[in-house]
Amino acid sequence: MPANAATQQVQEPSPVDRDTLTGLMRGGALEAVLERTIHGKPEGAIGVCVLGIDRFRHINDLLGYDAGDRILREVADRLSRWLPRNGSLARLGGDDFAIVVPGLEEREAMLSGAAILNILEPPIPLDQREIFASASLGLSIYPEDGGSAPQLLRRASLAVARAKARGGGVLERATNPNGLRPEERYQMEGALRRALENNELTLRYQPQVDRDGKLRGLEALLVWNHPELGRVQTETFIRLAEEIGVIAPIGAWVLEAACRQMMAWRQAGLAVPRVAVNVSPLQFSCPHFVEMVRRVLRETGLNGDALELEITEGTILRDIEESAARMRELRSSGVRIAIDDFGVGYSPLTYLHRLPLDVVKVDRTFVSEITKPSGSLPVVHTITVLAHHRGLEVVAEGVETEGELELVRAARCDMVQGYLIGNPVPSAGIAELMMQPERLTTHFHAPWPGGY
Template sequence: MVFRCAIDAHWTLHFASDGVEALTGYRPDELEGNAVVSLEALIHPDDRASVREVIDEACRGVGRYRVKYRLQHRDGTDRWVLGRGAVVRDEQGERVLEGFIEDVTEQLTRQRLLADAELRYRSIFEDSVIGMFQTSIDGHYLAANRALADLYGYDSPEALIAGLSDIATRLYVDPTRREEFTTLIREHHRVADFESEVYRRDGSRIWIAENAHVVFGPDGQPLYYEGTVEDVTKQHGYRKQLEYQATHDPLTGLPNRNLLQDRLQQALRQAQRRGSRGALAFVDLDNFKFVNDSLGHGAGDRLLVEVARRLKASVRESDTVARYGGDEFVLILGDYEGLSDTLHILHRIQDVVGAPIALQGHQIHVNCSIGVSVFPDDGGDLEVLLRHADAAMHHAKTLGKGQFQFYTESLNVAARERLALDSALRQAIEQDGLHVVYQPKVGAHGQLYGFEALVRWDSEAFGSVSPARFIPLAEENGLIGHLTWFVLRHACHQAATWRAQGHGHLRVAVNISPSLFREKDLAALVQSVLDAAGLPPENLELEITEGMLMGDVQRALAVLKELKAMGVFIAIDDFGTGYSSLAYLKRFPIDILKVDRSFVMECDLGNEAVAITRAIVSLAHSLNLRVVAEGVETASQLAVLNALGCEEFQGYLFAKPLPGPEAAAFLDAAPAA
């Protein structure tokens, strides 16, 4: 009998499985809610006090109990039973008992007979319907009965002993269970109801409960373990089902409030260990009442199930999506890297929730309002974080629904600024609000080798926006491809103009975004831009970062070979600050290494920066690569870099990035290369 009952004077039953009728003679509906008789009344009068004492002690301590006592059957007979259970919290957070009551009358009888006749009747071991065993201390079977062999799927006890040569690795699904088993026996000389998942011979899995003790020799040393094994797969399944029902929403299958508390504690502990932050998002559907009222509660339920599925698919597996109640959901977003990551997931949630949902032949659009609190800044427990997120959510609704708000105003300001910057950047791309500038790349004596093309943005709302600010934003919102092609087109047309004016040796360098680098037809796209501009490939230099080469190596190698076959030059930008793998320098078709400005700025100070720069130059020359130093600002830096063997230089010492006309003037004034 599987049950759940209240912790009260009558052990009032909330639930009883069908097995109760065979055990007591009463149907579940006659016992649930004390409809006919209470569980307390069924316990033999002489056993009631001892049963209550055991369970009360469990309630005060470990929360689990095991007790044998007599139950009075409806027909007047007494049954010996084994009660096992635990104190848990139900869906409303109330403490209740959950467990099993088994009829062990026959087992007790057999055990008494076994104790009386163990020496005279070996057949009791061999013919028992309960699995029995003896194992060595180091984990080998010494003896097993037919019931145990049948339980584990072996033809005979002898086959079981031969087949399970190592119990820890061959029997237990979790190999550490054998160590836990031996630890308990070592400490207490016995184990009771030791539940584990085990493999049968055919590879299937079952759950067993073991009762075992140590057999000692005359000298007090342990000789072996012996005990019994029972199949408790069904009971384990019942318990898991009850535990799941207590911690999950029955409609959506999402964690409920009970489990939400536990998940948040885990996220808080992780944030504390890593010194990071997380977010708790309170999501409320804006148009749910309209769906319920117009299409009915069935449609409303299907809507909630679909929204739950979309929310779960929008976050990482390590995050939590819980149904808080009604049309409210709570998300725990642990260990996100700052505001940008949080905004990204919030936008994704708004998009997936707002996508059309088909219900009863209608396309339903449901928006959501989201309030966000950040932990540990805005609170250190569920109640406080929920209260703050709920307040932020209601503030979002007052602003017009379909929006999100942070509890902390400074984050709201930062979020609004970022959204405004995102909108302005999109508008600038659509309306040609960007322009390209060119920074000269020269030799030690000022001879001009080419230019690096760089994008700039002068916004009416934000003024001159630094590339360090808007390029990462473009990477995040998917606009980086538009930026890259914009620069590439302008740079190629400008270089073609210079070539037509007699400067055929000049190369123009353009940075390629990692996301663009992964496109299948990158080489064909570059070729189309060159053709449109009328620029030969040898006048184009593509700059890529080290990180591009460290993911899908085969894909990167194939793309670079296609570009090299066209005739363009390949440069590694910011070398020395990323992975700096020597293997890819040999393997990939690279022409140029650009020494990062962080080394250039310190190369004349005599510290390790000059040693690193010297090593980079030496390595590059040994591989027949050309070296470019970027960020050169002083004459002393130029002198050191020139002495080390750098061939090209760019930086404010020579010129800032120049608009097209000024770049042309610089070109006219530069000495011949």
């Protein structure tokens, strides 16, 4: 795609359909253009790109809204100069823009995304300073990623969210779970929408043990058993649930089911310390998330200190101040907060002091590398030392071998989780485990080491 192509739009929008700040068409007008293009039965693919300026809220907070508006106009101008002749460009609102280019296959679309990132790299002159405004891009392609304009724009927008979760300044491709053809994906979407009412979702629980092999908690893991597809990989259907807008009811069901199960265990005389529940990025960002958690605790009768919410590092770093405020609200109800997948793709150690956390979960990629020569043992030890300095507990997840167990113990991790300790099992399996706690200490052949 030529970077110096003309900027003529596919169809000029009316003045009412133009954004007053940038002069670009509005999101609704772009969606209509995309829908007309799809209905015209194009011979090739259609590339849909959504762009979001990284940390734009902080630009507004630090420099003021007038400066933010000037940056938006400059970004719009650079994108307009780059836009190919048959492309359409719109401002969706806030700091989000969208581009639609017919005839754009995946490889060309990825190259175009890289070109867009490049044109935004030069600093933006602003009074007596220069502002670097990086962006995150999300890309979806018709017909692979959807058959309608709303689907394609939504999936590109979700890809932007994932790009920002990676730290920004990158391109993220909309996903196609398991390489499904469009008709197969459509069937899976319908099946997932019905999964809750058909009782196809279940929870399994994986134990977390302390340095003596004593049970300290359980992580609730969601499983989808489809009558025809069989067990669907969790990462696949969670991402799909986010894309089609059903993550909120699924997330609420998981939280309520885990809390009710905790109460059932306790009423049966089983002293399960606490249960950890994973929270998706979209779920955590929901304005009513905190109140939903409080409602579930009230309705189930579970004390807040028996619940731990696992939030990924990328989710928190999207907006660290807003995340911290939401976490403080949750902790005011007694809920423990764990940062999950810690250390992947970021430089997060400096952020720990700003977050109201209880637990740091060392990502399994570090654990899997810990036994190799020049492996990750020093990194895990550094994370543990810093976390302990902040009064936080450390969980090593994904422990699968005795060698890994020995070294995460040597690194002074407080708790261990993984297939070596125990597989995820149904609730009945936890009842059996509580009756035979020695099963958790099978691989703890020596006292907890004195340190790294």
